[in-house]
Amino acid sequence: MKTINVVAAVIQKDDKILATQRGYGEFKDGWEFPGGKIETGETPAEALIREIKEELNADIKVKHELGVVEYDYPNFHLNMQCFLCSLVSDELTLLEHEAMKWLTAATMDKIDWLPADVEMAKKVQKLLQSSL
Template sequence: MKTVRVVAAIIIHEDKIFATQRGYGEFKDGWEFPGGKIEPGETPQEALVREIKEELDIEIEVKDFLETVEYDYPEFHLSMDCFFCTIRSGELVLKEHEAAKWLTAETLESVEWLPADKGLIEGIREYLVNQINAR
C-alpha cells in the first residue's frame, strides 16, 4: 500500500482551534486540520509553513509537535505529522476549503472530522485545557 506523508497545522488563537472543511475530492465536506504533502527535501515544519501560506494566505509559526498519526485509508496509508501553530501575520483566506470554524475545547466534536483527524481531538482538548488552566 502506498504511503502518503503529510503535515497538519493545529492553529491556536485565543484558546480556539482552526478547523477547515474540504471543498474537493474523495473526502469533500469532511472536516480536517489544514496542511498538505511534504515535498522532497522539505522538513515537516517547512512543508507546513508553505502549505498554510498556499491554502490560507497566512504566515504561521510552528510550535509544539503533537503526534504522528498513522491511518490506513482504503487506497493508501496516511502518515501525518501534526503540530500546534500560531498565526504570525496575515488574514485567513480560504483558498481550497469550503468552510472553516474556530472551535473551543467544548465544541471540538461539533464537526464531522475525517477519520485520521478524529484521533487527535482528545489530545488537542487536553492541550487547550492545560493552557487555560496554566494561567
C-alpha cells in the same frame, strides 16, 4: 499499500483551534486540520509553512510537534505529523477549503472530522481543557 506523508497545522488563537472543511476530492465536506504533503527536500516545518500559505494565504509560526497519526484509509496509509502553530497575522483567506471554524474545547467534537483527524482532535481537546 502506498504511504502518504503529510503535515497538519493545529493553529491556536487564544483558547481556540482552527478547523477547515475540505472543498474537493474524495473527502469533500469533511473537517480537518489544514496542511498537506511534504515535498522532496522540505522539512516538515517548511512544508507546513508552504501548505498554509497555499491553502489559507496565511503565515504561521510552527511551535512544536504534537504527535504523529498513523491511519489506514481503504487505498493508502496516511502518516500525519501534527504541529502546534500560531498565526503571524490574523488574516486568513480560504483558497482550497469551503469553510473554516474556530473551535473551543467544548466545540471540538461538534463537527464531522475526517477519520485520520479524529484522534488528534481528541488529543487537542484534552490539551485545550488543560490549557494548551
